[in-house]
Amino acid sequence: MRLRPLALLVPAALALLGSTARAEDTNAAIAAAAQAAESKVVAWRRDIHEHPELGNRETRTSALVAKELKKLGFDEVHTGIAHTGVVGILKGGKPGGVVALRADMDALPVEEKSDLPFASKVHMEYNGAQVPVMHACGHDAHTAILLGVATVLAGMRDQIPGTVSFVFQPAEEGAPEGEEGGARLMIKEGLWATAKQPTAIFGLHTWPGPAGTISYRSGPTMAAADTMKIVVKGKQTHGSQPWGGVDPIVVAAQIVQALQLIPSRQLDITKAPSVVTIGSIHGGVRHNIIPDSVEMTGTVRNFDEGIRKDMLARITRTATSIAAASGAEATVTIDSYGGGVTYNDPALVTQMEPALRAAAGDKLLNSPLIMASEDFSEYQQDIPGLFFFLGGNKEGVGPGQAAANHSPLYFVNEAALVPGVRTLATLAVDYLQQKAPK
Ligand SMILES: [Zn+2]
Ligand SMILES: [Zn+2]
Secondary structure (H helix, E strand, C coil), X not given: CCCCCHHHHHHHHHHHHHHHHHHHHHHHHHHHHHHHCHHHHHHHHHHHHHCCCECCCCHHHHHHHHHHHHHCCCCEEEEEECCCEEEEEEECCEEEEEEXXXXXXXXECCCCCXXXXXXCCCEEEXXXXXXXXXXXXXXXXXXXXXXXXXXXXXXXXXXXXEEEEEXXXXXXXXXXXXXXXXXXXHHHCCHHHHCCCCCCEEEEEEECCCCCXXXXXXXXXXXXXEXXXXXXXXXXXXXXXXXXXXXXXXXXXXXXXXXXXXXXXXXXCCCCCCEEEEEEXXXXXXXCEECCXXXXXXXXXXXXXXXXXXXXXXXXXXXXXXXXXXXXXXXEEEECCCCCCEEECHHHHHHHHHHHHHHHHHHEEECCCECCCCCHHHHHCCCCEEEEEEECCCCCCCCCCCCCCCCCCCCCCHHHHHHHHHHHHHHHHHHHHHHCCC
């Protein structure tokens, strides 16, 4: 190795020092602005929490979002994408690239059991029935946090090199029966024509964990989720004379057992974990009638697209072959609307780790693999993305004690809101600064 002449080394080191100092100044300014926005973010979150709306029906929420973005002086605010989606474009004062930030806005058909003064009392129609509705997955916090980021970045737009697109997405939890929705529909409806396609996208999810902690991992992060429906067709007969027909209940029982042997006996479990679950099974009306058919539904989870394809093929083969062996017939239908693997681009993760550390400090943690799924994965099909988790436990609630997402007792600590705003805002600005023309 040759030593470079000192004359060349010193200006380079000074330039590096200068840019580090600039980044520190920017991070401090973001942290202060996030803190200053806290009361607004808390108010938005409580308002949205008290008025939850189901997927594709987020009309009040999206109107609130659009109104606030316009108030902040956004250059463009587009509404009505994928039913109720909103996209706000904030152009910085300096030339540069494009980055996107995403929040989801939909609630769930869950009856809130919390004692919060702003607990939901809302009912809405869901697949033909009136149901209680609750923000049981924290999307109220995600929407409020992203509005907080909009506030912070609008206040420092002169210093931002490039454009930030704010994506407020409907129906992350899935669309009502017979409808399309979510990230996939936003993309299909031309999201990246409305907002210029970004070169990176960031998003977060509230999750059980100490309040304000940021957890992340590189590569596969959340599972792919496929929904399956298996219909076993037999032949109806009297319960006392099974030989007179084909019993689909016994066949269905064999299929349920055999499906469990796919992850445990057939797949290489050293590559990535996978799960298959039958969650519903219906057949028959009476103790002494062997019914004509049985219907089962279930979910398939894994962390690798190759394993996903292989698993689905094995499920179909197992169900149809077992049915055929008994003279019955099984049809397997797979609905992949739940999305693929949420995959954090390793290069992007490495690139953004200093920004994560700057924003989260000693509250930065490694995330385990999460078997739940996220339709953030839809954006990551085309754009490198980083999706991370924001801890939201109540004070004194330890690991494993917090109510899970989708529980009627799901809780988001408001102390997590500012760390959420700070981290997303820091990621966006740091990314654009790295991309900025020198
Ligand atoms: Zn959820
Ligand atoms: Zn969620």
